[in-house]
Amino acid sequence: MTPHPNALEIADLVMHFGPVRAVDGVSLTIPRGRVTALVGESGSGKSTVGRCVVRLVEPTAGTVRIAGTDVTHLSRRRLRPHRGAVSIVFQDPAASLDPRMLVGEIVAEPLRLAGKRISRRERDARVAPQLERVGLRAEVARRYPHELSGGQRQRVSIARALISEPMLLIADEPTSALDVSVQASVLNLLADLQRDIGFACLFITHDLSAVEYLADDIAVMYLGQLVETGSRERIFARPAHPYTQALLSAAPVADPVRQRHRQPVLLGDDLPSALDPPSGCRFRTRCPLAFDRCATEVPEQTMIGDGMAACHLVQSDGTGPDVRTADPSEVLS
Amino acid sequence: MTTASAPVLEIRDLSVSFPTETGTVSAVDAVSLDLAAGEIVGMVGESGCGKSVTAMSIAGLLPGSARVTGSVRLDGTQLVGARESDLRRVRGREIAYIFQEPMTSLNPVLTVGRQIGEVLQVHERMSRRAARARAVELLTLVGIPSAAQRVDNYPHQLSGGMRQRVMIAMAVACGPKVLVADEPTTALDVTVQAGILQVLRDLRDRLGTSVLIITHDLGVIADIADRVVVMYAGRVVERAPVDDLFAHPRHRYTAGLLSASPQPGRHAGTDRLTEIPGLVPVLASQPDACTFADRCPAADEQCRAAAPPLEDVGGADHVAACWHPCVTAPTAAQEANR
Ligand SMILES: Nc1ncnc2c1ncn2[C@@H]1O[C@H](COP(=O)(O)OP(=O)(O)OP(=O)(O)O)[C@@H](O)[C@H]1O
Ligand SMILES: Nc1ncnc2c1ncn2[C@@H]1O[C@H](COP(=O)(O)OP(=O)(O)OP(=O)(O)O)[C@@H](O)[C@H]1O
Numbered sequence: 050m051t052p053h054p055n056a057l058e059i060a061d062l063v064m065h066f067g068p069v070r071a072v073d074g075v076s077l078t079i080p081r082g083r084v085t086a087l088v089g090e091s092g093s094g095k096s097t098v099g100r101c102v103v104r105l106v107e108p109t110a111g112t113v114r115i116a117g118t119d120v121t122h123l124s125r126r127r128l129r130p131h132r133g134a135v136s137i138v139f140q141d142p143a144a145s146l147d148p149r150m151l152v153g154e155i156v157a158e159p160l161r162l163a164g165k166r167i168s169r170r171e172r173d174a175r176v177a178p179q180l181e182r183v184g185l186r187a188e189v190a191r192r193y194p195h196e197l198s199g200g201q202r203q204r205v206s207i208a209r210a211l212i213s214e215p216m217l218l219i220a221d222e223p224t225s226a227l228d229v230s231v232q233a234s235v236l237n238l239l240a241d242l243q244r245d246i247g248f249a250c251l252f253i254t255h256d257l258s259a260v261e262y263l264a265d266d267i268a269v270m271y272l273g274q275l276v277e278t279g280s281r282e283r284i285f286a287r288p289a290h291p292y293t294q295a296l297l298s299a300a301p302v303a304d305p306v307r308q309r310h311r312q313p314v315l316l317g318d319d320l321p322s323a324l325d326p327p328s329g330c331r332f333r334t335r336c337p338l339a340f341d342r343c344a345t346e347v348p349e350q351t352m353i354g355d356g357m358a359a360c361h362l363v364q365s366d367g368t369g370p371d372v373r374t375a376d377p378s379e380v381l382s
Numbered sequence: 383m384t385t386a387s388a389p390v391l392e393i394r395d396l397s398v399s400f401p402t403e404t405g406t407v408s409a410v411d412a413v414s415l416d417l418a419a420g421e422i423v424g425m426v427g428e429s430g431c432g433k434s435v436t437a438m439s440i441a442g443l444l445p446g447s448a449r450v451t452g453s454v455r456l457d458g459t460q461l462v463g464a465r466e467s468d469l470r471r472v473r474g475r476e477i478a479y480i481f482q483e484p485m486t487s488l489n490p491v492l493t494v495g496r497q498i499g500e501v502l503q504v505h506e507r508m509s510r511r512a513a514r515a516r517a518v519e520l521l522t523l524v525g526i527p528s529a530a531q532r533v534d535n536y537p538h539q540l541s542g543g544m545r546q547r548v549m550i551a552m553a554v555a556c557g558p559k560v561l562v563a564d565e566p567t568t569a570l571d572v573t574v575q576a577g578i579l580q581v582l583r584d585l586r587d588r589l590g591t592s593v594l595i596i597t598h599d600l601g602v603i604a605d606i607a608d609r610v611v612v613m614y615a616g617r618v619v620e621r622a623p624v625d626d627l628f629a630h631p632r633h634r635y636t637a638g639l640l641s642a643s644p645q646p647g648r649h650a651g652t653d654r655l656t657e658i659p660g661l662v663p664v665l666a667s668q669p670d671a672c673t674f675a676d677r678c679p680a681a682d683e684q685c686r687a688a689a690p691p692l693e694d695v696g697g698a699d700h701v702a703a704c705w706h707p708c709v710t711a712p713t714a715a716q717e718a719n720r
């Protein structure tokens with residue numbers, strides 16, 4: 050049997066925490082070996098999507114398939130054989146590593162959780178090459194997390210995530226807590242490992258320059274829903290959704306001469322709440338191009354190549370106004 | 383911008399150390415820096431390099447255990463060693479601060495109008511009515527829509543970006559000469575960040591406020607700063623007008639920092655990011671050496687034997703502390719532009 054072509058398929062995923070509609074109907078596919086970046090406003094539900102995939106939380110509705118197997122509601126025991134297929138790396142390396150465990154124990158933990166009984170010798174033998182793979186010396190296994198730098202700790206959590214040879218890695222803001230100079234080494238490491246091992250990756254971040262560097266595809270989230278998906282090339286060159294356009298224009302580039310000639314689209318910062326999302330298009334309260342239909346009708350997803358954009362103004366051929374150049378009064382008339 | 387006029391704020395040889403159980407930590411080592419009227423100066427550097435300590439020492443906000451030496455003059459008045467009562471008057475009226483987390487600095491049980499109003503009642507002796515009216519003006523100034531209604535909101539009723547705008551409104555309530563903004567947008571989204579940076583620019587343009595903005599985000603620096611100060615391990619290692627710094631970084635740490643961030647149009651499939659090898663030194667007593675020597679590709683005996691002075695490296699108002707400054711090789715950013 051040929052392996053299933055998609056590492057991850059999420060369909061109509063919904064995750065409500067009581068009244069909080071953290072994720073509200075997200076569908077996303079990641080083919081094997083591809084990196085998809087999930088970007089969007091703080092609180093838009095990115096981490097919650099990741100947590101549903103690794104089943105840290107059980108979704109309210111929708112399905113999650115890992116290599117074709119529906120894992121959405123599997124019991125802990127039935128989930129176990131699939132555990133090794135997906136791993137997660139979190140934002141804050143300090144908080145996600147147990148301070149009382151040695152690095153060697155931390156890295157080997159997924160093996161234990163998968164129910165494998167292994168001797169100490171065998172464990173050390175398995176851990177050493179993992180540490181080496183992430184650029185740490187084998188003796189680091191006998192240290193505690195607090196004895197390492199932030200970048201080294203993030204390498205430890207990547208080694209832990211990769212020891213089970215996962216097919217899919219969820220990387221939730223893996224570089225956000227790190228210094229610029231350390232970020233570069235972690236991004237290089239992820240790029241190298243991804244190329245060598247070939248895992249698929251859901252790369253959650255708000256750093257658009259890291260997205261452009263690492264991702265193959267991009268999914269843009271706003272208030273619990275995807276507003277646009279597409280290839281990195283297409284999204285950076287021709288973003289279709291007004292929110293994506295605003296996001297790209299608002300991220301400053303590290304070059305004062307170019308930055309001076311850019312005009313960020315200034316959105317209001319009256320962010321709507323996931324407790325009570327706006328009717329119609331959820332972006333309409335901040336959208337410079339919103340018109341009457343936006344308040345009454347939920348915009349359909351318009352297909353653009355392999356991706357889509359959910360906005361009334363995007364035409365069926367994928368074109369539409371650009372908030373970075375459009376004069377709102379003209380668009381509305 | 384203008385650096386020719388006399389500086390509003392003049393910092394000379396500012397050093398700060400903290401006694402700790404394991405010995406004295408030298409957090410800031412002989413930092414000098416001027417802020418001209420209406421100028422926005424950006425400060426960057428690795429985590430723990432002394433940016434916040436420098437900022438807090440300006441108006442005497444450090445804990446009593448801190449040992450502060452050197453000089454900080456505001457319009458000629460010495461602030462280091464000044465009486466606490468004098469410093470209290472300076473804070474709020476002449477030097478104002480905004481920090482990263484606006485929620486912790488706002489009082490959750492008072493409306494934003496009352497909080498801004500109190501600042502005005504205390505410092506400007508305004509009546510409660512007048513203070514409220516002024517609060518609405520200030521909220522409008524920092525770009526809060528329907529300020530007349532928002533003035534009666536409690537902090538939890540506002541988004542993170544709006545809370546930060548309220549903090550800025552409070553900070554500028556008394557028309558300070560200097561605004562110190564320590565990571566003011568770090569907790570915010572880029573779309574909200576762009577609005578906050580615009581507010582800071584507006585304040586400078588309309589009120590002539592000088593701004594010292596601390597960030598680790600080179601994009602923010604490129605966006606807003608007139609001049610940039612780069613710190614490394616407690617020292618200023620480079621200082622230059624923003625365009626010159628990005629185009630011709632002379633200190634090896636600055637150059638490393640600039641080429642470490644991903645450039646537009648580059649992808650992992652074809653390019654590697656340039657890393658700065660090694661670790662930031664643990665601060666103890668400052669060595670008689672360049673603090674970057676352990677990580678520097680150009681370090682030699684001289685670098686390990688003596689601390690390089692901050693010297694002119696050519697270009698207007700461009701100084702760096704390096705025995706072997708970079709020849710002005712094109713940076714990754716410039717390469718990408720070609
Ligand atoms: N366990 C929980 N209980 C209640 N609400 C939650 C829980 N986890 C998340 N939320 C809420 O769900 C929404 C989405 O949160 P999530 O952490 O997924 O956002 P995010 O996009 O990852 O944001 P950030 O960029 O800040 O990390 C938020 O409103 C958050 O407060
Ligand atoms: N009260 C204190 N007692 C002892 N050491 C301190 C104290 N405050 C700060 N330090 C030390 O002084 C150094 C400089 O700290 P500072 O907060 O200025 O760094 P920073 O450049 O602002 O870093 P970041 O980017 O992480 O905010 C650090 O090594 C810090 O641990």
Ligand code: SF4
Nearest residue numbers: 330333336343360361
């Ligand atoms: S549907 Fe309307 S409100 Fe939503 S993004 Fe498009 S124009 Fe803006």
Ligand SMILES: [Mg+2]
Nearest residue numbers: 095096097221
């Ligand atoms: Mg998150």
Ligand SMILES: [Mg+2]
Nearest residue numbers: 433434435564
């Ligand atoms: Mg700080």
